[in-house]
Amino acid sequence: MEPTVSTPVKAPLAGVVPAARANGTTPTLFEKSRAGRRAYRLPAWEGHDTRPEELLPAHLVRQGSIGLPEVGEPQLVRHFIELSVKNHHIDKAFYPLGSCTMKYNPKINEDVARLDAFRGMHPLQDDEDSQGVLEVLWQLREALQEVTGMEEVCLLPAAGAHGEYLAMKMIRRHFIATGHPERDLVIIPDSAHGTNPASVRMAGMRTVQLASGADGLLDVEKLKALLDDRVAAIMITNPTTVGLFEARIVEVNALVHAAGAFVYMDGANMNALVGVARPGDMGFDIMHLNLHKTFSTPHGGGGPGAGPIGVRGVLRRYIPGPRIERDAGGRFCWGPAPDGAVGSIHSYWGNFGILLRALTYVKSNGSDGLRRIAENAVLNANYLRAKLRHAYDVKYERPCMHEVVLRGTGFRKFGVKTLDVAKRLMDYGIHPPTIYFPLIVEDALMIEPTECETLETLDQFVDAMLEIRREMEENPEVILQAPHTTIVRRLDEGLAARNLELTWGGETRS
DSSP: OOOOOOSOOOOOOTTTSTTOOTTSOOOOTTTTOOTTOOSOOOOOOOSOSSOGGGGSOGGGSOOSOOOOOOOOHHHHHHHHHHHHHHSOOTTTSOOOBTTTOOOOOOHHHHHHHTOHHHHTOOTTSOGGGOHHHHHHHHHHHHHHHHHHTOSEEEOOOSSHHHHHHHHHHHHHHHHHHTTOTTOOEEEEETTSOTTHHHHHHHTTOEEEEEOBOTTSSBOHHHHHHHOSTTEEEEEEESSOTTSOOOTTHHHHHHHHHHTTOEEEEEETTGGGTTTTOOHHHHTOSEEEEOTTTTTOOOOOSSOSOOOOEEEOGGGGGGOOSOEEEEOTTSOEEEEOOOTTOOOOSSSTTSSHHHHHHHHHHHHHHHHHHHHHHHHHHHHHHHHHHHHHTTTSEESSOSOOSSOEEEEOGGGGGGTOOHHHHHHHHGGGTOOOOEESOSTTSTTEEEEOOTTTOOHHHHHHHHHHHHHHHHHHHHOHHHHHTOOOSSSSOOOOHHHHHHSOOOSOOSSOOO
């Protein structure tokens, strides 16, 4: 853990850090650019009658400079190493970002994904040349079907929200195909993931919110009042965004089915259930999985990702293609989609590199290992809950699943907000947890330790949180001015969101 900072840290003396500018930042790669410097030179185009630019239509040939920085290889490498040191990532330190499941990505996954036999494949190669790739996808599909209890898995969606959207499209297609287009209402509990309503609307349906009960779980009586012949489905996040398992889920699913609707499970929190409980056995009809969460593949910045869906029953006829088939001789090939399929959702194989990493993770752990992942994730979250519940308010007095949600309502008497606690945690070398979400918990601090963290790391986090709690009473100003030790000090988030500058344009504008 980083040394405790009890008073604001002064800025470095001028001249002590020559690379730094007056505002504390370092020069950009563009500012380090000098004409004529090169990090890489292409080999000379020799032995050919045609010059490279003559192979392209004239209107596609660039006439002027592309405007990239001109730097040598050492400067280029140092630039990106410097950025990696400034940024917080899971390989650097604890990253308890609730709901996002920022778990460690084992390096064996990366090694396998970089094997030439996989990396050099092209999606247009013949099936005969792609047997290894197709078998990877087949084996992953079989594994995910076993883990979820679903009858079929579609690997094509490229993210969790992509999987949600596909699921809603399939449900919509079913009711149109069966002559009930009026069934276009989807019930969404207020404890569900935030992307669910958008997925419903994009699929051409309407939403209605279901308020949770005082215990943070689905209010079954309120659900009964909403179920009528307009309802197409209910989208349930289980465990919920407040980190609780829906104890009456089998009863809830039976009620929805009796009303002629489908039950969708947002499987983003499957890290608490994998190897322990299967959504298909609970009665869910369709679900998605976040392979970049539960199965430890990288998140990426808006990609890469993978959000396969699992399907049971009648909805299988709407799964998009192509689908992998295996003949009696063990040969794999792409087969056609069902006649009722909703249409293409992703080109070719989906995000194959992510799917390959996920299968590596499954095989590395095995069935027993997957169960231990869930058990340890739940154990770690409840350990933090037990250690912090007396210093920080816990809304729901019951054991949690893979994440614990604290709330900052008790900080207000010290003039401290949840945001201030998050900022102060940065001084301890810890990434802040998710804050102000889920919305049904006021001033929420949503903490997910995952199964990867050791007891020592959890104790360091507890010590930091308890020290911040002490500072609220003795020296709240140090929290209100935090962070003190980061490269960039406290930002105006509102201004930053309204005035995005995503490209370098010389001097920073005010």
